[in-house]
Amino acid sequence: MHLTAKIDFSDPHGGPDATRLRHAFGTPQHILTATTWSEVPAVLDGVQAAAEKGAWCIGYLRYEAAGAFDIALRTHPADGPLAWFAVYGQALPWPEDHPTIPPAPTLHWSAPAQRPVFDAALHQIQQAIANGEYYQVNYTAQMVAAIDGMAHGAAPALFAALQRAQPGGYAAYIDTGHEQVLSVSPELFFDWHSQPHGGEILARPMKGTAPRGHTPEQDTAQATALRNSPKERAENVMIVDLLRNDLSRLATPGSVQVPRLFHTQALPAVWQMTSDVQAHTRAGTSLAQVFGALFPCGSVTGAPKVRAMQAIAALETGPRGIYCGALGVVRPLGDGSIHATFNVPIRTVVLQGNQARCGIGSGITAGSQASAEWNEWRHKRAFVEQASMSFDLLETLALENGQWRHGTDHLARLHRAAQHFSYPWDAPRIHQCLADLAQAQPQGNWRVRLLLDSSGQPSAQAFTLEASPPQVRLQLATQPLAEAHSPFVHHKTTHRAHYDAFTPTLAGIYDTVLYNEEGEITECTRGNVAMLLDGQWVTPALHCGLLPGVGRAVALRNGRLREAVVRLEDRPRIQAWAFLNSLRGWIAAELI
Incomplete structure (x- = not known):
């Protein structure tokens, strides 16, 4: 069966050992789609009705769907359907990775922006902040890569590579036939449990970024610095206040709360800061009303939202598309209730024809520095650059008369690299690989090239080690x-x-x-x-x-x-x- 969708969502309410929502989906019963603003609420109503009757619905809204909920939310014209959802009769088990899956295609990404353009945009934003026009704007740009004759099955392989590069979070793969969406977003937009008498909703905006440290001590220091940074905390609070205001449009009086503020979350390349905003939704609240109150997520617009989106439309040269929209699953709970979980599709690649697109951005405030924001963009794009190429982990060791020089240090470093890149680690297999080579070369001095591929398979090759120059x-x-x-x-x-x-x-x-x-x-x-x-x-x-x-x-x-x-x-x-x-x-x- 051809799989048209897969979801691998964290439990927003669980700890590290919580059960994940991990399913695949085959041929949909039907498709709900909107190409105009007026059609978007009807699509969301159709999704809710289907889920209440027992169906699973997987899909997305483009960022440009914002005008369906408030015409003042300015965007560029959309480059595809504003809303797209597939309706499925059942969820299937997550497919195990199969060795016949082709390797992910190698993609060479363009830079998201030229540095002078980037610096000019930041200057313009900060000048407007100084003039009192807004407090924060989330500025983004698109990276593009050409796909040269991508083989069948390469899109799922790229999705698997993206998941290795950015594990956890709210990952989803959707193949509409027209485009393939590969999202490994770490950001929860909202998690809504709707019941006839009301409901519970949680939003978890992600604002505040710092690079990971190179040692455990540096890593801890980076997280602490992020939590205590006045600039990053102010940026986070601005969006928390925006989300509190948005949720109040749905909430029962006095139910909007912020139970967790300034939580640091470790991702492979960066630390991100999140906060939780939750509320009780009123009886009779619909999925369309939830989107009407919250969409787009304030973490990808800025504050205040209307003015920030006007600035975005003027600064950015084209539509964001699915990037910065919403992507998720609406599932039945068996009693007429539904559970809707949507990510904010950052860390997301969209394949269309012979082109791949991926957006990168950051929130700009009065305290932002161009060099720091530019480096933040570099750190954030590491996930897609890593997934877009085939590479092995490498150690070069000296073998002297059958003995390894600093062998323990080399294997410890290789293990750290395997953990970072999410490569499988089988220590006995690696030790056996080296033991076999040492047995084959018991005498002399050798330069040994030890490789570990993305499936966890080690290989080693020995070359004569020439004397070092003085x-x-x-x-x-x-x-x-x-x-x-x-x-x-x-x-x-x-x-x-x-x-x-x-x-x-x-x-x-x-x-x-x-x-x-x-x-x-x-x-x-x-x-x-x-x-x-x-x-x-x-x-x-x-x-x-x-x-x-x-x-x-x-x-x-x-x-x-x-x-x-x-x-x-x-x-x-x-x-x-x-x-x-x-x-x-x-x-x-x-x-x-």
Whole structure:
């Protein structure tokens, strides 16, 4: 049976061990669709009626459906149906991944915006805030990728890859025939349990972002800083107040509450801050009325909503589409009651014809800084860039007369990468793979390339390890490494295009010293770097954007090195240089 939809939704009211709503859906009984604003409420009424009679309904509203509920909510013209729902007679079990599923297509995404355009938009927003026009605007842009002859089954494979890159949350796959929607959104729009005498509704807006740390200590510090940031808290409270006001249009008097404020949620690339707003809905409230009060979610508009959406329509060059709309499931509860759960479709890819689209954005306030918001966009797009390419995790080890040099450190780093990228981890299988290779090469010095693919299958290959040179010459990169804070820098993988661009081309140059966009020295393309600075050997701190090399970790443990932030302008103070990694050890270096 051809599956037209899948949902994998967290329980909004449960803890980490709560049961997930995880189902697949085959051929729908019929489709409900709206192409004009006047048709949208009728579609939602049809969805509610079908669910009350026992059907499951899966579908979405485009952001441009907002005018169906309030004509003052300005948008661009829509690029597809304003509302689309499939009605199913039953929910099927979630299909197990099958080895014959083709690999996800490799997609090369355009940048969501050019930096000068981005900076100009932020300046315009902040000028309007200073003039009192609004408090906050959620500014977004679309990334686009061409799909060259995507094979049948590649869309579900890409969805699986997206789920590995962004696990948990409110994931949904919908194939309408005209377009495929692949959403791995972590944000709950609303969860509504409707009963004849009333109902309960929960909204969980997501506002406030910080990058994940590179160590457990840094990660905890990042979460704490996010929770305590006046700028991020103010941004969150603005949207909480907007949602409280929206929910009051549905609620029984005095029932709107905020039971949880400033909760930090860990995602693979970022920390996000959420708050809960809940209420009792009045008897007779309809699904169309819920959308009429809440749509679009204030977290993707700004405040106040009407003026913020007018600004968005002027700033953004085209429709948002399903991105920033609503996507979810309305299911029967067996007694005429229904349960509706919708995400805010951020972290969402839409495939149409030979094109893929994905929106990225952030909330802009008076305290926003262009460089910080630009980096936030980079962190947020990491999920789709990771899912859009095929890569293995990689470790390069030295095997000396059958013994592994720093083997425990290498496997610990590989395990951290597997956890980050959600690759299966089978420690006994990996140990056996290495044991088999060591048994085959009991004598001599070998460079071993250990790979772990996305299915958790390890492989290892040995090459003769030549003697390391006593001294090497390094060159300084002519431009910053823009991807310094990418997971493909913090974890070692076969995806190395960002490093390959800096491979030395001059004879006699061993490697290139890299630096980030803040002018902080980071690493080389094949190892870490050490510098004798003011009489002390130092190596760049991890938060500057570099691989946590095993040789570097050993040197830090034994006291030969300490971490420091070293900037390009500090070079005159550097008395000596060294290149180091686990394979080659410590090599004296000269920077030309």
